[in-house]
Amino acid sequence: MAKFQNLEEAVAENLHDGDTVAFEGFTHLIxxxxxxxxxxxxxxxxxLIRMTPDIIYxxxxxxxxxxxxxxxxxxxxxxxxxxxxxxxxxxxxxRSIETVEHSHAAMANAYEAGAAGLPCAVFRGYLGAGLKDVxxxxxxxxxxxxxxxxAAVPAHRPDVAVIHAQKASRxxxxxxxxxxxxxxxxxxxxxxxxxxxxxxxxxxDDLHPNLCVLPHWTVTSIVQVPGGAHPSYTHGYYExxxxxxxxxxxxxxxxxxxxxxxxxxVLGQGPExxxxxxxxxxx
Amino acid sequence: xxxxxxFTPNEMMTIAAAxxxxxxxxxxxGIGAPSxxxxxxxxxxxxxxxxxxxxxxxxxxxxVLPLSIGDGELCETAVTTVSVPExxxxxxxxxxxxxxxxxxxxxxxxGNINTTVIGDYHKPKVRLPGGGGAPEIASSCKxxxxxMKQATRGMVExxxxxxxxxxxxxxxxxxxxxxxxxxxxxxxxxxxIWKPDPETKEFTVVSMHRGVTRDKVQETCGWKVRFSDHxxxxxxxxELELTTLRELQARTEKAxxxxxxx
Numbered sequence: 001m002a003k004f005q006n007l008e009e010a011v012a013e014n015l016h017d018g019d020t021v022a023f024e025g026f027t028h029l030i031x032x033x034x035x036x037x038x039x040x041x042x043x044x045x046x047x048l049i050r051m052t053p054d055i056i057y058x059x060x061x062x063x064x065x066x067x068x069x070x071x072x073x074x075x076x077x078x079x080x081x082x083x084x085x086x087x088x089x090x091x092x093x094x095r096s097i098e099t100v101e102h103s104h105a106a107m108a109n110a111y112e113a114g115a116a117g118l119p120c121a122v123f124r125g126y127l128g129a130g131l132k133d134v135x136x137x138x139x140x141x142x143x144x145x146x147x148x149x150x151a152a153v154p155a156h157r158p159d160v161a162v163i164h165a166q167k168a169s170r171x172x173x174x175x176x177x178x179x180x181x182x183x184x185x186x187x188x189x190x191x192x193x194x195x196x197x198x199x200x201x202x203x204x205d206d207l208h209p210n211l212c213v214l215p216h217w218t219v220t221s222i223v224q225v226p227g228g229a230h231p232s233y234t235h236g237y238y239e240x241x242x243x244x245x246x247x248x249x250x251x252x253x254x255x256x257x258x259x260x261x262x263x264x265x266v267l268g269q270g271p272e273x274x275x276x277x278x279x280x281x282x283x
Numbered sequence: 284x285x286x287x288x289x290f291t292p293n294e295m296m297t298i299a300a301a302x303x304x305x306x307x308x309x310x311x312x313g314i315g316a317p318s319x320x321x322x323x324x325x326x327x328x329x330x331x332x333x334x335x336x337x338x339x340x341x342x343x344x345x346x347v348l349p350l351s352i353g354d355g356e357l358c359e360t361a362v363t364t365v366s367v368p369e370x371x372x373x374x375x376x377x378x379x380x381x382x383x384x385x386x387x388x389x390x391x392x393x394g395n396i397n398t399t400v401i402g403d404y405h406k407p408k409v410r411l412p413g414g415g416g417a418p419e420i421a422s423s424c425k426x427x428x429x430x431m432k433q434a435t436r437g438m439v440e441x442x443x444x445x446x447x448x449x450x451x452x453x454x455x456x457x458x459x460x461x462x463x464x465x466x467x468x469x470x471x472x473x474x475x476i477w478k479p480d481p482e483t484k485e486f487t488v489v490s491m492h493r494g495v496t497r498d499k500v501q502e503t504c505g506w507k508v509r510f511s512d513h514x515x516x517x518x519x520x521x522e523l524e525l526t527t528l529r530e531l532q533a534r535t536e537k538a539x540x541x542x543x544x545x
Contacts, residue, residue, distance in 0.1 A: 026338050026367055027353025051367070052415070075412030077351035078314060086410045101399075103418040104337060105376065108368040124376050127422040127462045128448025131414065134404045149461065179338045179353045182367045212366075235355055242350050242539045 002172025002219040007196070007271045010221040011037045014160050014192045020047040022111075022158040022190060023056055026181030027077050027240075030232035031164040032056055033225045033271045034196050038162075039063050040267060049158055051107045051182060052077065055231070055248050058084040059266070061097060062258055068098040070156075072107045076252075079245050083252040093255065101135055106153045111182050113155035114189025125151040161190035164229045165214075166236060168197045169204050172216030178235025180212045192220040196228040198237050227274035230281075238278040290520050292473035293432070295492045297323060297528055298520045300384075300430050300471045309333040310382045311375065311420055316430045317384035318348055319528065320471075326527045335380065337416040339365045348535040371416070375423045383424030385417055387431050389442040392485045392506045393456075394429060394449025394467030396421070397442040404444055414446040421447035426468045433472045433503035440506050450484035474500050476517060480509070490515040 005013070015021060015038055023031050035056035038046075047068040048057050054077060060066055062084030074082045088097045102110070109121035122141055132138040132151070141152040163183040167175040174195050176183055187193045195214070200222075204213065231244030251261045290298075293316075300320035304310060306329040312321045325332050325344065333342050338353035342362030349357055358364045365374070374380065388411050389397035398417065402408030421427055427449070431437055449467045450456055457466050467486075470477035476490040487509045488500060493516060501508045520528075 027351045028338070028355070028358075071413070073413050073415035074410070075415075077353070078349070081410075081412060089410045090407065101413060103414050104367070104416040105371040105419040108371045112368045112372075123372070124423070125419050127418075128445065128451060128457070128460050129414070129418040129421075130399070130404075130445035131418065178355065179340065179358050179364055180366050181339070181353075184366065185368055233355055235358065239355060240351070245350070 002168070002216040002222050004172070004222050007034065007037045007223045007225060010194045010223045011041055011043075014194050014221055015043050017043055018045045019043070019159040020049065021160045021162065022049040022156065022186045023162045024050060024181060024183045024186040025164060025229070025232060026051065026179055028179040028181065028233060028235060029164045029176065029183065029229050030054065030056060031162050031196055031228060032230055032232060033228035033274045034162045034164070034194060035060060036266045036269070037271060039065065039262070049156055051104055053082060053085060055245070058082045058252055059262065061085050061088050062094070062252070063262060064094040066097055068100065070100040070102070072102045072104045076245060076249060078242070079249050083249070084258060087255070100137060101131055102138070102153065103129070103131065106138070106151065108182055108185075110153050110156040111185035111189050114157050115185040118155055120152050120154050122150050122152050156186075156189050158186070158190040159192065161186040161193045163187060163193070164196045164234065166198050166234060168195070168200050168222045168224070170200065170202055172219060172222055173204060174214040174219055174222065175204060175207065176212045176214070184212055184214060187214055188218060193218075194221045194223065195219050196223045196225040198226055198228070198234055200224050225271045225274055227276070227278035228271065230274050230277045233281070236283060238283055239281045241281050290525055292492065294520060294525060294528060295517065296430060296432070296471055296473040298524045299476055299492070299517055300428065301327065301524070303428060303469055303471065304329055304332055304382065306331045308381045309335065309379060310384060311335050311337070311380045311416070311424055313384055313386055314349065314352055315386050317386060319531070320430065321384060322348060322531060323524065323528050326531065327524055335374065337367070337370060339367055339370045341365060341374070346534060347538040348531060350539050371419065375416070375419055378423065378425070380424045381426065383420035383427045385420060385427060385429050385447065387429060387437065389437055389439050390429065390431060391439060391442050391449075393451060393453050394427070394470065394479065394486060395442055395445055395451065396429070396447045396449060397444045399444040399446045401443055417447040421449065421466070422462050422464060424464060426465045428469045428471065429467055430471045433474050433500070435503060435505045438504045438506065450479060453484045454482070474503065485509060487511050488514065490517045492517045493519050
């Protein structure tokens with residue numbers, strides 16, 4: 001049953017050292033405010049699952065919170081490389097991390113299998129591709145009906161999913177719209193979930209019946225954080241802050257600059273600053 | 284239609300790629316040059332082309348090039364937006380996409396692509412972003428088009444990692460692995476247009492852009508280049524093509540605060 005909390009409580013109750021966590025959002029609705037709270041609380045030895053690790057995992061890895069990353073595309077979308085993640089892989093700074101690499105199709109299927117309560121995902125993938133030679137979690141299975149060899153990967157079953165969404169109702173139902181990504185599957189695949197939302201409304205009675213909604217009994221914790229996806233965006237509320245993504249490329253290129261930025265903008269701040277940050281990009 | 288003489292190799296590459304697309308195509312679009320080419324096609328000769336981005340947007344018609352694969356404009360102008368698992372299961376794996384459009388960090392003569400690592404996978408010299416959707420785009424789309432700027436460090440004799448499978452070692456290697464789709468059928472660079480030899484599947488230059496020499500193509504390519512016996516010159520951009528591309532990029536630059544969408 002969804003519980004309304006503040007961000008500090010929601011993170012402290014749901015994320016623990018050593019957990020496997022999935023922060024999702026496919027370019028859209030990336031839960032930046034929640035990631036910053038995890039960094040402030042210094043929760044460590046995390047296994048980080050995410051299709052596109054992008055800036056939030058770059059920040060968590062750069063702060064030394066991750067021990068392992070399960071991913072399919074490690075880039076700053078539209079800008080280039082993830083410099084903190086690369087530094088950890090190539091140079092072990094601030095610590096070395098283990099990586100488990102998949103394709104997007106494998107990651108999406110693994111979440112769907114987790115949501116469906118299955119132990120693994122079966123799909124037509126990795127044909128001729130090199131990842132299956134370096135990732136032992138990619139195996140194959142023979143279709144019992146046709147004999148076709150198909151790819152199989154273990155289902156994602158994170159301890160916690162963290163997502164950002166447009167709205168929660170007073171009852172705790174959550175509305176996600178626009179590019180919905182893989183968030184519904186990530187929440188349903190996880191044991192617990194923290195959902196930050198732009199606003200809380202009385203009910204969803206006037207909404208279209210086919211919208212993507214997570215019913216209140218599938219969500220553990222809801223936190224209202226206006227602007228909580230910035231510099232990502234929230235469809236209908238504010239636009240993607242492309243300049244901030246470009247700026248991250250500069251900040252993350254240098255260890256000292258990165259550390260100073262994190263101290264000033266994350267460690268020394270609270271989630272309330274996010275509402276201020278989206279004022280210039282409001283839709 | 285006036286033919287313009289003032290154009291850059293990059294513009295020629297994008298326009299040549301746009302011309303390869305038709306109104307009937309359903310195209311899985313990657314960010315960068317592929318995205319520019321697909322949208323120029325849509326804004327010129329192929330207004331009804333279906334563009335799909337892996338974020339889940341189907342039939343999108345953005346007014347500016349997206350900076351990322353999931354920009355809001357892609358969703359706002361799409362016929363429908365589906366979840367990412369649905370995108371990969373029903374639409375890509377389901378065989379509903381005619382053209383997959385990919386870029387490459389490293390490419391070999393058989394259209395195999397590396398965007399994963401330079402050097403050894405476990406001790407990389409350079410850790411690149413990785414494959415994203417590309418491993419399955421390469422095997423599930425009916426055909427694959429590739430665009431890249433020519434350079435010897437990119438067009439190599441042997442790629443360091445098979446992110447996405449092209450024609451493998453050539454010949455019928457795809458069929459031997461049970462892959463039923465055609466794989467790479469076209470490579471468009473800033474200097475030339477390449478097509479696979481029907482037998483060996485090695486990319487062969489079939490057309491060079493205006494002003495490009497065979498030496499220039501060879502100097503910027505890491506393998507010994509084969510040229511077609513019927514080598515043509517790529518028709519230069521028309522005024523409509525070039526104006527469309529430049530206006531699209533100007534709108535994009537304005538929308539993204541100085542950053543071009545490629």
